[in-house]
Amino acid sequence: MKTIGIITPGGDAPGMNAAIRAVVRIAHSRNCKILGFEKGWYGLLTESKKHLTPRAVGGIVQSGGTMLHTLRCLPFKTKEGIEKAANTLKSNNIEALIVIGGDGSFRGATELGTKSGIQMIGIPATIDNDVFGTDETIGFDTAANTAIGAIDKIRDTAISHERIFVVEVMGRKRGFLALHVGIGVGAEVILIPEQGYDIKKIVQVLNTNSKKGKQTAIIVAAEGVGDTGELAKEIAKHTGSEVRLSILGYAQRGGSPSGRSRLLASLFAEKAVDLMCNAQGNYIVGLTNGKIASIPMNQSIGAQKSIDPNMIQLAKQLSI
Helix, strand or coil, X not given: CEEEEEECCCCCCCCHHHHHHHHHHHHHHCCXXXXXXXXXXXXXXXXXXXXXXXXXXXXXXXXXXXXXCCCCCHHHHCHHHHHHHHHHHHHCCCCEEEEEECHHHHHXXXXXXXXXXXXXXXXXXXXXXXCCCCCCCECHHHHHHHHHXXXXXXXXXXXXXXXXXXXXXXXXXXXXXXXXXXXXXXXXXXXXXXCCCCHHHHHHHHHHHHHCCCCXXXXXXXXXXXXXXXXXXXXXXXXXXXXXXXXXXXXXXXXXXXXXXXXXXXXXXXXXXXXXXXXXXXXXXXEECCEEEEEEHHXXXXXXXXXXXXXXXXXXXXXX
């Protein structure tokens, strides 16, 4: 009987519980013992763990967040922390560790795998959708739907009061979520960290739209573009319009996962267990051109996922 571990370090994403559930049930059907380490990497440093059975993960597929919880763990980033984590895996006879998270989690897993010699398998789950090697991550669809639903409501108020709204969505470093959401809500302007912004060009777009008869506008901005409060003030000053700022915040990371996020969680989990059973460690699973696939973990963390320029062009064409 193989013993495998599951951990959810880093930020939570809707669908993580669905992934935990799927890993446990699929691995159990293949005669594996499963240990869930609690509170992210901290669980490996303190040996905070629980045995996971098919019944232990019942009723969580619809729940947001992670039943294993997660904490920031600075000690794990030290040499001593990595050694302690490696020793915990060895003392518990862990043969493979399934890491559910994003790019930062996989970087930590790569170091731990090198130190311990134990196979690491990554399941990408982050609302940022910024993991290289997969077209989509668990939680991205849910977060996008949450933001779109909120902005649709904001649009009603914007139209009623003939206002401009700047809506900040998550994305400190990458703009996948902002671009997807912006197209979905018909935003007049979409701002992403990869491109930055020019206030003069924003004002030009808004003024041009005003001359066409548009009395309102939605500007979707990823948090990584800068101070959106200051941006709203600048737009108001240059346009003479009423401008309001709405920051959607952590609501995007919570909530019941969409059907899409639950399905990806189950498909990714099946592939992860397959890799583990075939002793193919240090890989991440993902979705590539509609098919479930995998790539080496060091290849994933060593590259940056690119924004599709066609999506940017599409957004511009739709905003006229």
